[in-house]
Amino acid sequence: MIAIDRPLEPGVRGSAFRGALFAAASVLALALAGCQSSNPVSDLATVDLAQSSDENISSLTAVINQNPSDPEAYNVRGSAYGRGGKYREAKRDFDRAIELNPSFYQAYSNRALIQRFLGDNAAALSDYNRAIQLNANYDAAYIGRGNLYRLNGRTQDAFADFQKAIQLDTTDPRAYHNRGLIYQSQGQHAFAIEDFSTSISLSPDSAEPYNGRGVSYLAMNDDDNAFSDFNTAIKLNGNLAEGWANQALVYERRGERDKAAKSYAAAVRLDPNYKPAVDGLARTRGA
Incomplete structure (x- = not known):
């Protein structure tokens, strides 16, 4: 079953620099992507590649050259590198962002996902833990850590993290989608359908929650609703083999x-x- 990862997030900062940086970066839109596979290419398959284009990276580099001591500039360029599959370059930028600002919890969370893609789950977990330690209300870190737990078979820990993000009133569809996958794996299909439906309401253009909900409908012998959801999933993403x-x-x-x-x-x-x-x-x- 497919799981959703939001690849990376820029920091949030109320300054004139932020406007210039985001204008140069063109990374304000957060992409949804991913599947349960630990294959990084699959996890970022649906990301808008324009965000990681050479032109965009060059613009971000120019911003960094003008602001070499600003951690947010490195965090945003790291996000762009990550979206383009340049994970080592992304990690270097997140390393630098954290060096400049050891309290930069978004950079820790972003680096955690990159660590996962590089195959270092222990380092990824450490970074998610640090992000949560710095900001106990940061929903994205709970969701990222929960997905890391789920992919490594720590279902109860994963459920607790998704639950925490939802208790924080997250509007991130991943929390509901991934909690729905856990309910589904436990045969609690009514709860799974409710979570997939919430995920769909938050991200109606994402194929994966339709597919997930269809599986639970099918398990409940509701073939008509299942068929409708599978057709919608295919319409939204014709490359979804499942x-x-x-x-x-x-x-x-x-x-x-x-x-x-x-x-x-x-x-x-x-x-x-x-x-x-x-x-x-x-x-x-x-x-």
Whole structure:
């Protein structure tokens, strides 16, 4: 099942510098991206690459050259590097931001995600812990740490972090989506559907919560609502192999084996290693 990660966040600062920096960076819009895989490319697959373009990086570098002692400039450029998959460059910028401002909790949280992408989960956890220590109300750090816990099988710890973010009145859809995944894994599909629905209300253009909600509808034998959600997920992201495979499963349950085979085939083309699609295609091929 897919999990959502918001890649990186710029700092928040009420100054004239902030306006100039954000204008140069073009990074005000926060992208939603990701899947449960620890593959960094997958986690950032839907991010607007314009935010990490060479031109944008050059603009950010010019801002840093003019403000070499300002930690926020490094944090924003680090965010842009991270969105572009340049994780080591991103880490260097977050290192510098934290060196300049050891209380910069957003930079710790951003660096934590980069540490995860670099395969250092212990360092990622340490950075999330430090961000929370510096700001106990920072919802993004709880969500990031919760996803790290969930991906490493620490389900109860993950649930507690998502719950904490929601108690803080977060408007971040990841908290609800990822808590919904935990409910779903525990067979609590009514609660999962409620969380996926909240995530959809906060981010209606994201395919993953529709797909997640469809799975829970399917588990409750509500094939019509499941089918509607899978179709919406595919419409929003036609490259979501899981969405095509789930749509195929509904076709198969309806006895429409030819349509099921076509959808399974689409899933296999997108991800030849996705076993539910491979197995489904084998069952329905030649129908």
